[in-house]
Amino acid sequence: MEIKSTDRDDFRRVYDADYHLLVQVIMHIVYNLEIAEDLTQEAFERFYVKNMTFPSEDDARYWLIRVAKNLALNHIRRNKREIEMVEKVKRMPSAAADERDGASEAIERENREEVRRAIDALPENLRMVIQLKEFSGLDYKSISKVLGISETNVKVRVFRARKKLEEALRGEEDVY
Amino acid sequence: MCIDAQMLSAYLDGELAEPYRTQVKEHLEHCPACRRHLEDMKAVGDRIRSAEYPDELLDRNKDRIFALLDSKYFQNGRKVSFIRRRLEISIPSLVTAAAAVVFIFIGSFMFFGTSGEQTGEILPSFAVQAGSGSVRYVSDEASLDNFTLEEILHYLDSKGYNVDISIKGLQPLETPAE
Ligand SMILES: [Zn+2]
Numbered sequence: 001m002e003i004k005s006t007d008r009d010d011f012r013r014v015y016d017a018d019y020h021l022l023v024q025v026i027m028h029i030v031y032n033l034e035i036a037e038d039l040t041q042e043a044f045e046r047f048y049v050k051n052m053t054f055p056s057e058d059d060a061r062y063w064l065i066r067v068a069k070n071l072a073l074n075h076i077r078r079n080k081r082e083i084e085m086v087e088k089v090k091r092m093p094s095a096a097a098d099e100r101d102g103a104s105e106a107i108e109r110e111n112r113e114e115v116r117r118a119i120d121a122l123p124e125n126l127r128m129v130i131q132l133k134e135f136s137g138l139d140y141k142s143i144s145k146v147l148g149i150s151e152t153n154v155k156v157r158v159f160r161a162r163k164k165l166e167e168a169l170r171g172e173e174d175v176y
Numbered sequence: 177m178c179i180d181a182q183m184l185s186a187y188l189d190g191e192l193a194e195p196y197r198t199q200v201k202e203h204l205e206h207c208p209a210c211r212r213h214l215e216d217m218k219a220v221g222d223r224i225r226s227a228e229y230p231d232e233l234l235d236r237n238k239d240r241i242f243a244l245l246d247s248k249y250f251q252n253g254r255k256v257s258f259i260r261r262r263l264e265i266s267i268p269s270l271v272t273a274a275a276a277v278v279f280i281f282i283g284s285f286m287f288f289g290t291s292g293e294q295t296g297e298i299l300p301s302f303a304v305q306a307g308s309g310s311v312r313y314v315s316d317e318a319s320l321d322n323f324t325l326e327e328i329l330h331y332l333d334s335k336g337y338n339v340d341i342s343i344k345g346l347q348p349l350e351t352p353a354e
Contacts (some may be wrong), residue, residue: 023234115227134224159185166220
């Protein structure tokens with residue numbers, strides 16, 4: 001079914017279907033929910049302003065994910081200095097935060113950090129693919145449409161990313 | 177012969193075409209080594225996905241942002257939403273709200289853009305402060321004139337900002353039409 005980005009019903013349908021996916025994709029790049037929300041809003045604004053007609057909801061989704069991904073990557077590049085500063089501050093010991101977090105939350109955060117480090121260490125061409133696969137649950141065909149690469153290429157990259165992540169995460173465990 | 181690891185990875189994703197899918201399935205039934213390999217691969221996937229953020233968290237502002245877009249684009253919006261200006265001011269919120277000082281330029285100076293060089297020409301003292309890393313300022317081509325100062329303050333306050341306002345190049349604020 002055709003999607004016209006400036007039609008309110010179509011816009012609403014696409015928004016409802018894809019908002020979550022976009023926040024998630026962006027969140028795993030910028031790791032800050034407020035920024036992820038801002039950029040998601042911007043992606044949908046671009047969608048509207050573009051005034052485009054898509055052959056299907058899927059095509060609208062691929063377009064939006066592409067835009068979201070690029071917005072997030074641009075944000076990271078543009079704000080590298082600020083992000084480094086923020087990271088430094090976040091690592092400073094904060095008694096208040098430690099008391100607030102229960103033990104399980106601390107473990108959860110630790111796990112998230114480990115996975116994040118392992119994913120961040122991947123080359124960019126593998127990172128996006130595995131994030132779209134594992135976090136967003138996209139199939140190979142969708143990933144190939146979003147990234148403009150062949151399905152075979154997606155298959156190869158998913159596998160390579162898995163292998164590298166397995167090594168990286170196993171390496172971390174051996175430390176303890 | 178045992179299954180190629182890349183094929184196993186595709187099998188795990190349910191992306192392996194026939195006849196390979198059936199072949200792999202049958203092989204797995206009588207090969208513990210490949211079963212173990214598959215389990216390991218699955219475990220990595222589970223581990224990665226355990227770093228996922230909760231749905232409720234990611235969706236917390238879904239309705240709010242839709243309402244903003246809806247009023248901006250579909251309701252012949254009387255007001256222009258400005259939630260996106262958080263982009264310029266949200267970084268200090270991570271540092272701690274108290275550390276954040278937000279400068280709001282009202283009127284003509286808002287149109288001078290955000291480059292440090294430009295700002296330095298116009299307001300040398302501000303440029304020095306802005307370079308400190310903990311100071312952001314709000315500036316946008318789209319004017320904040322659609323909002324009363326009270327609305328802006330209320331918004332920033334609700335975000336936990338310690339707001340310090342300096343008003344330069346003052347122009348009369350237009351009260352939004354009722
Ligand atoms: Zn085997």
